[in-house]
Amino acid sequence: MDRSLAWQTMRLSPFRSRTNVFHAYENSEDDEGMEALRALFNQPGLHSYPFVEIPLNTHLFHLDIAPFTDESRWQRFIFDNFENIFDFISIEELKEYRLHIQTRRESDSDYELKRVVEISEGYALTGERAYMFACANGSIEISGFNDLTLVDIVKTSRLWKEPN
Secondary structure (H helix, E strand, C coil), X not given: CCCCCHHHHCCXXXXXCCCCCCCECCCCCCHHHHHHHHHHCCCCCCCCCCCCCCCCCCCEEEEEECCCCCXXXXXXXXXXXXXXXXXXXXXXCCCXXXXXXXXXXXXXXXXXXXXXXXXXXXXXXXXXXXXXXXXXXXXXXXXXXXXXXXXXXXXXXXXXECCC
16 A cells, blocks of 8 residues: 555545445554655644544534444444434434534633434424434533524424434
């Protein structure tokens, strides 16, 4: 394998996704490849760091998937919207999984990770669509940027409930 570029050291997952989904399980900085990039861009201090930037302060969704075999482990995938999660679950024909929501960052509190047990759709009086995520701890997270509360939302319908 030609390892001349650092991003060529990634290994793809065995999933069957037909959508534009990229799964990377390993990333290592290839010294020889990084030297070539440093020289090419005249950046002697250039380094490669594995990270993902989410530019907006939105909810993130963590999908934990049960092991496929006795030798495998639980796997976690992070999505920026829940619609993509259900496409992924459907395409991959997943049977055992857990869905969690990571709260948005508030200036007076830390992030929280909450298990989602039910998702409902509703509409605000302004016509804006909102999704409500009922969590195992009894709290409810509401999607959107307009700081909607439950009293602002009407016409709700359940979209999903955690399987038993």
